[in-house]
Amino acid sequence: MIANELIQVEALNDxxxxxxxxxxxxxxxxxxxxxxxxxxxxxxxxxxKAVGSRTPREYLDFLMARPNxxxxxxxxxxxxxxxxxxxxxxxxxxEALRKVVIPSLMEVKRKLSFTKLRFWSAGCSTxxxxxxxxxxxxxxxxxxxxxxTFEIMATDLNERSVAKAHEGIYNDYAVRNxxxxxxxxxxxxxxxxxxxxxxxxxxxTFNRLNMLDDSKMLFMRGIDVIFCCNVLIYFDGxxxxxxxxxxxxxxLTNGYFFLGQSESLYGITEKFHLVHxxxxxxxxxxxxxxxxxxxx
Amino acid sequence: xxxxxxxxxxxxxxxxxxxxxxxxxxxxxxxxQPVEQxxxxxxxxxxxxxxxxxxxxVRMANSAxxxxxxxxxxxxxxxxxxxxxxxxxxxxxxxxxxxxxxxRWVVDAAVFWxxxxxxxxxxxxxxxxxxxxxxxxxxLAGLLHDIGILVNSMxxxxxxxxxFEKATREQIPLNEAELATLGFTHxxxxxxxxxxxxxxxxxxxxxxxxxxxxxxxxxxxxxxxVHLSDLLCRLRDLGYGxxxxxxxxxxxxxxxxxxxxxxxxxxxxxLARFTFTLDEYATEVEELVSTVFAH
Numbered sequence: 063m064i065a066n067e068l069i070q071v072e073a074l075n076d077x078x079x080x081x082x083x084x085x086x087x088x089x090x091x092x093x094x095x096x097x098x099x100x101x102x103x104x105x106x107x108x109x110x111k112a113v114g115s116r117t118p119r120e121y122l123d124f125l126m127a128r129p130n131x132x133x134x135x136x137x138x139x140x141x142x143x144x145x146x147x148x149x150x151x152x153x154x155x156x157e158a159l160r161k162v163v164i165p166s167l168m169e170v171k172r173k174l175s176f177t178k179l180r181f182w183s184a185g186c187s188t189x190x191x192x193x194x195x196x197x198x199x200x201x202x203x204x205x206x207x208x209x210x211t212f213e214i215m216a217t218d219l220n221e222r223s224v225a226k227a228h229e230g231i232y233n234d235y236a237v238r239n240x241x242x243x244x245x246x247x248x249x250x251x252x253x254x255x256x257x258x259x260x261x262x263x264x265x266x267t268f269n270r271l272n273m274l275d276d277s278k279m280l281f282m283r284g285i286d287v288i289f290c291c292n293v294l295i296y297f298d299g300x301x302x303x304x305x306x307x308x309x310x311x312x313x314l315t316n317g318y319f320f321l322g323q324s325e326s327l328y329g330i331t332e333k334f335h336l337v338h339x340x341x342x343x344x345x346x347x348x349x350x351x352x353x354x355x356x357x358x
Numbered sequence: 359x360x361x362x363x364x365x366x367x368x369x370x371x372x373x374x375x376x377x378x379x380x381x382x383x384x385x386x387x388x389x390x391q392p393v394e395q396x397x398x399x400x401x402x403x404x405x406x407x408x409x410x411x412x413x414x415x416v417r418m419a420n421s422a423x424x425x426x427x428x429x430x431x432x433x434x435x436x437x438x439x440x441x442x443x444x445x446x447x448x449x450x451x452x453x454x455x456x457x458x459x460x461x462r463w464v465v466d467a468a469v470f471w472x473x474x475x476x477x478x479x480x481x482x483x484x485x486x487x488x489x490x491x492x493x494x495x496x497x498l499a500g501l502l503h504d505i506g507i508l509v510n511s512m513x514x515x516x517x518x519x520x521x522f523e524k525a526t527r528e529q530i531p532l533n534e535a536e537l538a539t540l541g542f543t544h545x546x547x548x549x550x551x552x553x554x555x556x557x558x559x560x561x562x563x564x565x566x567x568x569x570x571x572x573x574x575x576x577x578x579x580x581x582x583x584v585h586l587s588d589l590l591c592r593l594r595d596l597g598y599g600x601x602x603x604x605x606x607x608x609x610x611x612x613x614x615x616x617x618x619x620x621x622x623x624x625x626x627x628x629l630a631r632f633t634f635t636l637d638e639y640a641t642e643v644e645e646l647v648s649t650v651f652a653h
């Protein structure tokens with residue numbers, strides 16, 4: 063902790079880190095808060111060593127120089143989001159889902175006599191988020207959502223990730239946030255690892271999908287909640303725009319779109335409404351696209 | 359239901375009504391100047407009046423966040439290193455914390471100041487972004503917006519304890535719980551205290567209307583700034599320590615719509631990014647609160 067604080071003091075003193083932070087935000091929409099600067103600095107340090115930059119200034123220049131700009135930004139973003147995947151990763155998002163989003167969707171759907179919820183884990187990687195959603199929903203359907211059904215559609219571009227997700231076997235680091243009662247109910251030991259229980263699996267379907275493939279994306283419809291965490295950060299502006307438009311069309315009215323914990327859609331589309339929950343934000347699809355307040 | 363007059367006579371007739379801290383008036387006066395005209399010598403003098411505050415300044419100046427190689431020993435150096443704002447934060451927190459005795463706090467004192475300082479910082483930042491001319495007034499309004507909680511803790515301690523427990527248990531906003539159990543809110547009692555302390559009318563309105571901006575534009579931008587900053591803090595872990603399950607669409611909140619009409623540049627604000635930066639305040643507030651409460 064002391065080491066972290068020392069890095070932070072040093073980081074705050076060098077305005078170049080602010081410029082690197084702003085550049086990352088501009089390109090990817092991921093914001094590095096100053097109280098977490100020690101993370102930014104340590105991750106940049108890894109990349110600085112790799113590319114041979116001696117100072118943050120030099121690294122910023124390298125990040126902005128034409129031939130290596132895109133590739134290095136990708137490497138840096140990889141470094142920044144590394145190790146972020148685990149089950150029950152973002153408790154504020156999970157709480158928002160359980161305490162606000164599901165009750166709100168229940169109310170809307172009940173009026174229409176619909177009793178099914180559909181989730182899409184877009185860019186599901188090795189399946190941690192998808193199984194988390196399934197476990198949460200299994201709990202819900204045993205209590206206030208009795209009689210309801212649900213499905214989780216999980217997609218990723220990478221075939222190997224999809225295969226691994228299918229396996230559903232995780233090490234103890236990946237399950238470190240799983241509450242003990244969920245561990246007991248929804249996992250079985252597999253050597254030194256943990257295997258997702260058979261009871262969870264029917265609720266999740268894993269498929270390979272390229273989000274830039276318009277013809278495939280058009281088939282995704284009737285979704286209530288989309289999770290797409292730390293995936294769009296790798297897309298350029300146009301691809302991001304196109305994909306988010308697909309997400310918008312895939313969502314039912316009143317549906318929700320969750321990005322990563324500190325990821326934003328700013329500058330991509332104004333069709334969604336940014337909504338705040340305690341400790342989390344999401345994008346909500348209103349019944350009619352409404353102009354931003356300033357346009358009134 | 360209590361009327362404001364009835365509440366006023368009930369509160370002011372009680373001996374335990376909080377009195378304005380002695381340090382507060384000269385400090386408010388001193389800080390009521392443009393930043394460049396603030397008299398550092400006078401601030402150092404005010405800090406030195408109170409040994410415990412002076413010690414806190416020195417301790418904070420030596421903390422990891424500000425620490426330099428050379429230890430800070432004098433109050434003056436500590437004040438210079440911390441900067442006016444942080445010193446002022448420390449002074450306010452201290453003087454207002456001592457307004458009610460330690461054993462009379464219903465809401466944990468550290469939690470109360472965490473929220474008040476958080477709202478103050480967000481109000482100032484928000485005012486800066488808007489181009490609202492008096493950012494320091496916005497800061498003060500944020501700092502003082504919940505002083506009604508001090509009144510309730512002193513004047514109706516048992517009823518207020520039950521009220522706070524109800525709000526926590528039912529995860530509802532405090533003012534809703536107060537209306538249900540007390541018949542008045544900390545906004546009403548805050549107004550009475552602010553009047554007794556002879557705080558300026560615009561600040562009184564911000565205190566009174568910060569939960570109830572929907573049907574009134576009496577207080578103008580200041581009320582809306584406090585209202586939205588309070589909401590943001592409660593959503594970003596700078597609230598009263600309990601979960602309020604709710605969804606806020608800021609851009610369609612009455613306070614936001616009102617501010618956009620007054621300050622059109624607000625429509626261009628990257629609200630998501632602004633929200634993420636609030637987590638930076640949390641660290642600053644923690645540092646300050648732990649300095650004040652590390653007795």
